[in-house]
Amino acid sequence: MIGLGLRLTVSGGREAVARLLILTAAVGLGVGLLLTALSAINAVSAQNARHAWLWTGTVAEPAGHAPAGTDPLWWSIGGDEFAGRQILSVNVAATGPTSPVPPGIPRDPAPGQYYASPALAALIRSTPAGELADRYPGRMAGTIGNAALPSPDSLYIIVGHTAAQLAHAPDAIAVTTIAAALPGLPGGLNPKGLNSSPPDGGAGAGGVDLIFSVVALAMLVPVLIFIATATRLSAARREQRFAALRLAGARPRQVSVIAAVESTVAAVIGVVAGFGLFFALRIPLSAVRFTGERFFLSDLSLSVRDCLLVGIGVPVSAAVVASLALRRVRISPLGVARRVTPRPPRARRLLPLLAGLVYIAFFLLHGRPASNSGQVWAFVPGFALIMVGLVVAGPWLTMAGARIMAQRTSGAGALIAARRLADDPRTAFRAVSGLVLALFITTVAVVGITTQDAKEGSPIGWASAKNVLVDDLAVRPLPTFVLPGRGQPPPIHGGVIWPVTTPSRARRIAPLLARLSGIPGVESVIAVRADGRLTVPRARCWAEARPGSPRYSRRPAPFPRAWSRARSWPPFPASVSATAPPEPVP
């Protein structure tokens, strides 16, 4: 039967070849997009993993075990900004030859030396020294390798100091290991670590993971519907052919095999084409800032498991779907059954769709889970239910729309079309169901990615807040994240400080603000009040409050509604001082 199936597939004339090509294109497109989504998930993971070393010495880093006799490394991490771009600086001081070495560099920089990422090195070379290079005393000993850089655009610098310099610096800590894994959930953390988080800790990538997971899962559905739709192209001719085979004595299973061979051939060719499409899309895809940063090309890779999953799973799925799509033909040697008007779809078809919407609405109204994995488990079933609901409810919606159209139209053509749609809405909807799902998935993905992208680099989620340099340099008593308080802002360097709520804290940070404002290149400084009720990225929450402390909560409280409505912050820094701040928390 396989040989007969192959013969029917490849020697069926122009019509069969056209059908094969369309089927192949459908599979190829689907596979290409699926592989792209899988590689993007891998890229996000790889990119995120290269943030791990930045968590060295923090409370969030699991306590590591260094080999005996390891010389400590003084370690301090901070942030900086140039032309709106964040620069991450790691200050280190080796205390001996066995001090740990950060990834991406051959050895710890000696005092007066620094290693810069290639992007930062280029920026330093192309910028007047007074604006940038002078911030980093000493000479460049080399560039940081990709192993330590989440993105080719990362602006990182590792600056060497003497141990005496760093030993007295606030927020410096002696470490014996470099963090190799991103912080996990609370538990097993290093209680002696710094109560702060790195400025570029990779937080938020989990959200992109969530989006890609949904997209990759959802991508399978339109792929299979595309295949089913393409399989049904020239359905009448194929039904005639299969009916002839049934009449000649072919068993249903034999016809299934013949149908599956044709779809599998197309799927196999389509998988090859899909891999080609993936490699063609890989380079432009690496330039897309899904996470706010470009990917390294090598990050957009596929594991053996991914390749096997797609390379075997798609042809098998195609064969199954093709068999299901042709199941009606297989049971009748007479071909198309005598036509009777099918029963109209029932309104209960709307139930899965409504259930999916209610499911999602529940989490929107009552708050989402704090952890990324929790969100995956919360939202993926909801979106899956909505997708199934769209397919199930589609015929009823098509029928309802067609009936309304038939009642209102005055043209003969539209009347006939509407009556035909209302007469057999299942067949009509089947032809467009793939498109409907693809549109839904694309919309969800675009909205999700856009939102995620807008949040990236912004600790509190506003796009306008990207203008704000957020730093926890030497602010140990003060949490990292803050928001404006009430009162008149005293201007500094044309910028503004919103006074913190308590006078004692204002007094405590005044010297720090003065110091910060004196740094070359800093135009303004903004201090933001910590508020345990804020929704901030999880890692930041940990930095703000240790697990076990009264303020700590695995589930961040919702963001104040009044502030959510403040669509943008006042322009920063020039004209802020005269502008009223957004309404703070009541």
Added chain:
Amino acid sequence: MTAARLAPLSGNQEIVLEARNVVKSFGQTPALRGASLKVRRGEILAVMGPSGSGKSTLLHCLAGILTPDDGDVRFDGQPLDALSEDARSDLRRDRFGFVFQFGQLVPELTAEENVAMPLLLSGIRRAPALAKARPWFGRLGLDGLERRRSGELSGGQAQRVALARGLVAQPEVLFADEPTGSLDSMAGELVMTLLTTAAREYGTTVILVTHDARVAAYAGREVVVRDGLVGSLTGVAP
């Protein structure tokens, strides 16, 4: 019509197919309302009737293609509706043959592959199956057309290829539904002559559905289907 062709079924002849009070409806439309029929082994039986009378439905029920809503159909004494779908497929492949008016050839295959199809489906390898199919081309006047596809054949040629396919496995019963319906009179006569000659040569039972008296004239016996019931031309029970 000759007396022999009108002869009622005698009790001592072997019954190969029998329909008992077969009822079949399509939706709200009844096609058969209790049709009964006995078919003797080796006879050529014409089933006549006006359009929509239910004669094709009766043929499909007799061949096990359609399952009656009520009543039963027996082949060699065995009820067809008790057979599984696979068993009925095997029956059509090994013991039945079919010649219909339209749509019986697979357009992607050559004429000889179409003829060999029942053999291929039964597991015979390609070369021996084609070798067994080729003599039929000479027998039915189709020499030189073995490699042509159905689209390259005339209507009469295609029907003869279909006839060859129907007979290649030497079936016990050949079901022919309007086999000349799409042919001109000359081509129709040729097909009917070949069909009846081959059937008699191999002792094949033929059930021939037609509304054309000239085609029915090739049969040894005729029955008429009207309003879903079977009757004989002489009024004797079929």
